Amino acid sequence: MEYVRLGATGLEVSRICLGMMSFGEPDRGMTPWSLPEDEARPLIRKALEAGVTFLDTANVYSAGSSEEITGRAIREFTTRDDVVLATKVHGRMRPGPNGGGLSRVAVLRELEASLRRLQVDHVDLYQIHRWDPATPIEETLEALDSAVRSGKVRYLGASSMWxxxxxxxxxxxxxxxxxxxxxxxxxxxxxxxxxxxxxxxxCADQGIGVIPWSPLARGRLTRDWDETTHRSENDAFGGRLYDEASDRAIVERVTEVARERGVPRARVALAWLLAKPVVTAPIVGVTRAAHLDDAVAAVDLRLTDEEVTRLEEPYRPHAVVGF
Incomplete structure (x- = not known):
């Protein structure tokens, strides 16, 4: 495993970030494809043993269950100081007023709730999960600043927005x-x-670390175009992300390069992303040990300029999705 600084900070993170959305009780929240704790634990342990130290979760993942599983795994398989723990705030956690968003009330209350579920006294990276148009950004930023000054947050991050x-x-x-x-x-x-x-x-200009989500396009880049999985059949959000006819040609190029290299397709897709200077660590979700093996191996795979050109050539402009 390799380790790099997160943007212009002094914080060292592994080049692969383990996405914890894959882990959570399937009957809680909106991800029926997530792995329950007994199936998640061996994968988390394997990731930690492979040198993955960067873990990313969120309060809304499996309605808090992901944070609970993450916290217990950290206590059992490693020490708090040996991981960089990230979580997020924005999504609705309860019905009624103030049940979500980025007001001062929501930011600080949800931080406390996340710390309880994770059973830690601080998180290393606290991220706003989306932009909140109903709350003045000044209110959100001041609340986040107070969270850092309280010692309960070390660094601040953001996610998809304009x-x-x-x-x-x-x-x-x-x-x-x-x-x-x-x-x-x-x-x-x-x-x-x-x-x-x-x-x-x-981000490059401002020294911001980039940690992409869905680096494998919800698995689209790792399998034949018409092949489906339990997740793809039950992932309503993911179903809206990738349906362009031009995408099939890119998947075929990944298949070609992977076949020539004699490696799984996931390694090629991740190696392409890791080669981008602005990218710090892609957030990789895993549900099988092989997924983790491919993610770790991708760190050492170097694509040629010709391979990169072949992979990128079929791309056509897309509508912005995911906000």
């Missing part, structure tokens, strides 16, 4: 003397490269 929104947030935080976002968790992979237009150049 580049102008992220630029505004970075500017306001600097202007007011608040802690700024240090990372961007955005939708970026071979099938959707729209972030290359504005968000990624902004």
């Amino acid at each position: 580049a102008w929104q992220f630029a505004k947030a970075l500017h306001l935080a600097g202007e007011r003397g608040w802690h700024r976002f240090v990372s961007m968790q955005d939708h970026y992979n071979l099938l959707n490269r729209e972030e290359e237009r504005e968000m990624l150049p902004l």
Whole structure:
């Protein structure tokens, strides 16, 4: 495993981030394909033993169950200081007023709830899961700053939004003397490269670490185009992300390169992403040991310029999705 700094910070993270959305009780929340704790634990342990130290979860994953499983795994399989623990806030956690969003009430209350579920006294990276148009960004930023100053959060991150929104947030935080976002968790992979237009150049300019979600396009890049899985058949959100006719050609190019290299397709798709200078660590979800093996092996796979060109050539502009 390799380790790099998260953007311009001094925080060291593994080049692969383990996405904890794959782990959670299937009957809680909106991910019936997630693995219950008894199936999740061996995979989490294997990841930690392979040197993966960066774990990303969220309060909404399996209605809090993912955070609970993550916290218990950290206590049993490693030590708190040996992992970089990230979680997120924004999604609705309860019905009625103030049950979600990024108001000061929601940010600070959900932080406390996440800490209880994780059974830790702080998180290393606290991220806003999406932009909240109903709350002034100044209110959100001030609440996040107070969370850092309280010692319960070490760094702040953001996830999918328009580049102008992220630029505004970075500017306001600097202007007011608040802690700024240090990372961007955005939708970026071979099938959707729209972030290359504005968000990624902004992150490079501002020293922001990029930790893409869905780096394998919900598995689309790892299997034949018409093949389905239990997750793809039950993932309503993922079903809206990849249905462009041009995407099939890209999947076929990944298959060609993987066959020539004699490696699984997942390694090629991840190696392409890891070669992008602005990318710190893709967030990889795993439900089988082989998924983890491929993610770790991808760190050492170096694609040639010709292979990169072949993989990228079929791409056509897409509508922005995932916000």
